[in-house]
Amino acid sequence: MFKEKRDELLFCWNDLGNIQEGRPNLGDSMSVIFYRLMQYSLRDVLIKRFDPEIAEEIYYESGKKAGKEFCKNMLNKELDFNGFVADLQKKLKDHYVGILKVEKADLEKLEMQLTVAEDLDCSGLPISEETICTYDEGFIAGILEEYTGAAFNVKETDCWATGARICRFKVTKK
Numbered sequence: 001m002f003k004e005k006r007d008e009l010l011f012c013w014n015d016l017g018n019i020q021e022g023r024p025n026l027g028d029s030m031s032v033i034f035y036r037l038m039q040y041s042l043r044d045v046l047i048k049r050f051d052p053e054i055a056e057e058i059y060y061e062s063g064k065k066a067g068k069e070f071c072k073n074m075l076n077k078e079l080d081f082n083g084f085v086a087d088l089q090k091k092l093k094d095h096y097v098g099i100l101k102v103e104k105a106d107l108e109k110l111e112m113q114l115t116v117a118e119d120l121d122c123s124g125l126p127i128s129e130e131t132i133c134t135y136d137e138g139f140i141a142g143i144l145e146e147y148t149g150a151a152f153n154v155k156e157t158d159c160w161a162t163g164a165r166i167c168r169f170k171v172t173k174k
């Protein structure tokens with residue numbers, strides 16, 4: 001599945017394997033350093049091999065695929081919006097991804113403003129004046145698309161890396 005050329009995304013939750021069986025002593029936790037080592041070395045190579053815009057697109061698309069699979073397998077899509085958000089907040093905290101808050105939500109227009117504190121991807125990074133949580137943008141879009149069936153644009157407007165010390169995401173319906 002990883003060595004054959006194809007034109008569609010095939011990743012699904014089962015590809016993550018049986019972690020309890022495979023890591024009976026180490027379990028499913030690891031250090032943030034190693035997650036970031038993977039995330040930023042991969043991004044570095046994508047920027048060099050392609051260009052920054054394509055690297056961003058790849059991160060957004062993979063985040064979106066991950067968000068859809070995460071929603072299908074870890075969240076309860078039957079809940080109403082408030083229940084769904086509470087479920088999502090708990091799962092993101094339980095898995096040490098970040099602390100999610102909904103600052104604004106217009107459910108008729110399907111527009112939202114979300115924040116993530118202590119974000120896994122960027123909290124503590126050097127200030128670079130760039131919003132860098134592109135994978136998270138895609139991840140949020142994927143979760144909301146899977147939950148609502150609508151398509152979304154998600155844009156990070158504040159990030160730890162811009163000096164904001166929190167990530168803020170503007171969500172609009174496509």
Ligand SMILES: [Zn+2]
Binds near residue numbers: 122132158
């Ligand atoms: Zn960020």
